[in-house]
Amino acid sequence: EMLFYAGKVMRHPAMVNPTIVLLTDRNDLDDQLYDEVFAPARTLPEVPAQAVSREHLRTLLASKASGGIVFSTMQKFGLSKEDREAGRGFPLLSDRRNIVVVADEAHRTQYDLIDGLARNLRDGLPNAAFIGFTGTPIEAADRNTRAIFGEYIDVYDLTQAVEDGATVRVYYEARLAKVELPDEARGVLDAGFEEVTELTESDARERLKTRWARVEAIVGASKRIDQVAADIVSHWEARRSALTGKAMVVCMSRRICADLYAAIVRLRPDWHSDDDTQGTVKVVVTGSAADGPELARHVRSKQASAALKARAKDPDDPLELVIVRDMWLTGFDSPSMHTMYVDKPMRGAGLMQAIARVNRTFRDKPGGLVVDYIGIAESLQAALADYTDRDRARQEVGAPVEEALGLLEEKVEILGELLYGCPWREALDSGADRAKVEAIMAALEHLLSAALMDLPDRFLQHVRVAGQAFTLAVSSPEALRFRDDLAFFQAVAVELRRTRSDSTPGVADDVELETAVRQVVSDALAAGGVVDIYAAAGIDKPDISIIDDDLAHRLGTNPRPNLQIELLKRLLNTELKALATRNVIAERKFSEMLERAMRSYTNRSLDAADVIASLVDLAKQMRAEHDRGAQLGLRADELAFYDAVCQNDAAILEIGDDTLKLIAQELVAIVRRNATVDWDKKEQVRASLRRHVRRLLAKYRYPPDRQEAAVLLVMQQAQIFAGQVAA
Numbered sequence: 001e002m003l004f005y006a007g008k009v010m011r012h013p014a015m016v017n018p019t020i021v022l023l024t025d026r027n028d029l030d031d032q033l034y035d036e037v038f039a040p041a042r043t044l045p046e047v048p049a050q051a052v053s054r055e056h057l058r059t060l061l062a063s064k065a066s067g068g069i070v071f072s073t074m075q076k077f078g079l080s081k082e083d084r085e086a087g088r089g090f091p092l093l094s095d096r097r098n099i100v101v102v103a104d105e106a107h108r109t110q111y112d113l114i115d116g117l118a119r120n121l122r123d124g125l126p127n128a129a130f131i132g133f134t135g136t137p138i139e140a141a142d143r144n145t146r147a148i149f150g151e152y153i154d155v156y157d158l159t160q161a162v163e164d165g166a167t168v169r170v171y172y173e174a175r176l177a178k179v180e181l182p183d184e185a186r187g188v189l190d191a192g193f194e195e196v197t198e199l200t201e202s203d204a205r206e207r208l209k210t211r212w213a214r215v216e217a218i219v220g221a222s223k224r225i226d227q228v229a230a231d232i233v234s235h236w237e238a239r240r241s242a243l244t245g246k247a248m249v250v251c252m253s254r255r256i257c258a259d260l261y262a263a264i265v266r267l268r269p270d271w272h273s274d275d276d277t278q279g280t281v282k283v284v285v286t287g288s289a290a291d292g293p294e295l296a297r298h299v300r301s302k303q304a305s306a307a308l309k310a311r312a313k314d315p316d317d318p319l320e321l322v323i324v325r326d327m328w329l330t331g332f333d334s335p336s337m338h339t340m341y342v343d344k345p346m347r348g349a350g351l352m353q354a355i356a357r358v359n360r361t362f363r364d365k366p367g368g369l370v371v372d373y374i375g376i377a378e379s380l381q382a383a384l385a386d387y388t389d390r391d392r393a394r395q396e397v398g399a400p401v402e403e404a405l406g407l408l409e410e411k412v413e414i415l416g417e418l419l420y421g422c423p424w425r426e427a428l429d430s431g432a433d434r435a436k437v438e439a440i441m442a443a444l445e446h447l448l449s450a451a452l453m454d455l456p457d458r459f460l461q462h463v464r465v466a467g468q469a470f471t472l473a474v475s476s477p478e479a480l481r482f483r484d485d486l487a488f489f490q491a492v493a494v495e496l497r498r499t500r501s502d503s504t505p506g507v508a509d510d511v512e513l514e515t516a517v518r519q520v521v522s523d524a525l526a527a528g529g530v531v532d533i534y535a536a537a538g539i540d541k542p543d544i545s546i547i548d549d550d551l552a553h554r555l556g557t558n559p560r561p562n563l564q565i566e567l568l569k570r571l572l573n574t575e576l577k578a579l580a581t582r583n584v585i586a587e588r589k590f591s592e593m594l595e596r597a598m599r600s601y602t603n604r605s606l607d608a609a610d611v612i613a614s615l616v617d618l619a620k621q622m623r624a625e626h627d628r629g630a631q632l633g634l635r636a637d638e639l640a641f642y643d644a645v646c647q648n649d650a651a652i653l654e655i656g657d658d659t660l661k662l663i664a665q666e667l668v669a670i671v672r673r674n675a676t677v678d679w680d681k682k683e684q685v686r687a688s689l690r691r692h693v694r695r696l697l698a699k700y701r702y703p704p705d706r707q708e709a710a711v712l713l714v715m716q717q718a719q720i721f722a723g724q725v726a727a
Contacts, residue, residue, distance in 0.1 A: 002022070003037055015100075018066070021072060022070070024073055034050045034071045048071060058093060077120040089120075101134065102133070106145060109429070132148070155595065171401045172380065175371055181350070225259050229264045239475065249343070254285045276308055284305070288680060321637040326661070335365075336365070338353070340369070341371045342354075344374065411462050415462050634665075638661070640717050671689070
């Protein structure tokens with residue numbers, strides 16, 4: 001949005017070639033905005049410049065008579081040592097009126113207008129205009145984002161983002177590690193934590209060292225860290241069993257980050273690696289010269305940090321847990337990250353920005369989860385007060401995980417009702433593997449026999465929601481009560497999708513199926529995800545060549561006719577797709593035949609045995625299609641064009657079958673000569689091909705009143721064939 005805004009405002013005639021100052025308050029955000037968004041952009045009228053120092057910034061701004069896009073951090077508007085010693089204020093950089101300061105994270109560092117950086121910014125650029133971008137505006141007595149930047153130009157709230165599918169809901173779960181604080185320590189905590197979260201760690205350590213240290217010692221006691229580490233390990237292992245992705249752990253200090261890492265790897269040594277390209281868990285913190293060896297091992301160069309960030313963003317990389325204090329809580333997007341463990345006091349904008357790390361959409365991610373070890377529930381509710389009425393009413397952030405548990409219970413009950421009359425429960429309780437497979441087959445037959453009631457679609461929808469709810473509540477002991485039932489329902493859903501995947505719009509893709517199988521956490525039913533449904537239905541393998549009279553007889557006496565109809569339809573659809581890449585006429589004919597048969601099945605105008613017989617007959621005709629070219633003395637490509645010109649009965653009578661074969665053979669040669677890459681997008685090539693086709697038809701005296709229809713069919717077939725030739 002900032003990129004588009006900059007491109008527009010720089011070209012606006014009324015601005016007279018303005019200068020844009022892109023302002024952030026942290027080096028990593030400055031680098032991210034410059035390196036990943038603006039520098040690669042090709043829509044800007046000028047190449048942006050990034051100020052590397054205070055002096056460089058002054059040079060860039062003071063030397064520009066017009067134009068330019070300048071990147072800077074807020075800290076570069078600090079006074080130099082010489083200015084401070086001489087008692088001078090911040091120097092005038094430019095008094096032009098067509099300078100626009102674009103402030104990212106506009107709720108921060110913009111309020112100290114008496115003697116701070118915000119004052120220096122306005123002293124240096126006294127006539128500049130300001131526009132702020134933030135996801136977390138502040139409205140407090142001493143800090144008010146709208147008072148600095150003016151009224152909202154546009155509001156896109158959390159509720160709208162979730163409704164649009166731009167983000168997912170964030171759920172909240174309180175865990176065990178309570179910390180008892182003396183009253184005086186709690187007062188220090190309340191007074192200090194917001195300040196700490198808004199500053200870089202080095203600044204915070206100097207300003208709040210004495211009062212923060214006592215609280216940090218209580219929260220970071222070794223016994224408590226061991227408790228938190230054990231709970232994170234068990235909780236995360238439950239989460240990762242149900243949902244692929246990443247997690248972040250937020251700690252109160254760098255020391256606690258390092259200690260928690262050590263406690264986790266004592267429990268899971270295989271998660272550790274000294275190599276930054278390996279390992280399941282890493283610590284991401286800044287460093288200083290005074291750091292001891294335990295902390296220094298986690299401090300990285302800029303290049304190494306960037307490489308680790310790339311690992312954290314890659315959903316297929318084995319790095320799953322990242323432990324941080326301040327870094328990566330803003331300006332870091334890893335869509336596959338779905339869990340945040342919070343063991344640090346946070347509130348307001350800092351808290352809302354932090355938990356936004358887990359609200360990005362990713363594949364079938366059902367929602368983000370915030371796991372609270374220190375008691376941020378009240379702060380979370382208070383932070384929502386700064387948002388819209390809709391957000392507060394909908395509570396799009398911080399919904400209790402019990403809500404997901406209630407939804408899981410409701411959906412499992414509904415799914416059981418949808419299978420009413422099917423003896424799946426008895427088979428499941430027997431414990432025998434074969435009985436469970438039989439139960440899956442029985443459930444499929446039950447669902448498919450009620451196609452008029454859209455039962456399969458309703459079943460799949462409820463299974464999807466139940467799976468998402470289970471993923472969110474998987475760490476709850478109550479959720480485990482529904483695990484085996486849900487595992488069975490998901491195994492049925494996987495097979496139901498397979499039977500319908502070639503013909504039903506809107507079914508799950510491979511990623512969803514993979515996730516569904518991962519969510520089958522019951523070992524006893526894991527095999528349900530890979531059951532050989534063809535064998536269970538009495539069909540040896542998914543191959544159209546096996547469909548013959550003997551198979552038709554066996555299917556007619558099988559107890560699962562509805563399942564067999566779905567599988568036969570799937571086999572025929574697969575063959576039709578292959579046929580469509582070769583022969584548009586034959587594919588059209590067989591598609592119409594299949595559609596008529598399935599309409600009879602859906603309307604129940606024929607019984608299951610008659611529909612099966614119709615599908616078997618269709619399969620036999622499609623198998624015969626493979627041999628028809630050889631019988632006519634034509635190759636497969638020639639046969640396709642032969643069918644195109646044979647659609648006219650008058651042509652067959654007037655010029656004869658042998659002549660039509662010659663036309664087909666010459667058409668193949670013409671298309672081969674004219675086929676080029678992207679030929680179907682080049683009108684000149686298509687026009688040339690149409691002329692060749694008309695001349696050929698006229699040469700062999702093809703009935704002129706039928707030529708245009710023939711040309712149209714030939715061109716459709718040519719598009720398929722030429723694409724293959726060009727490839």
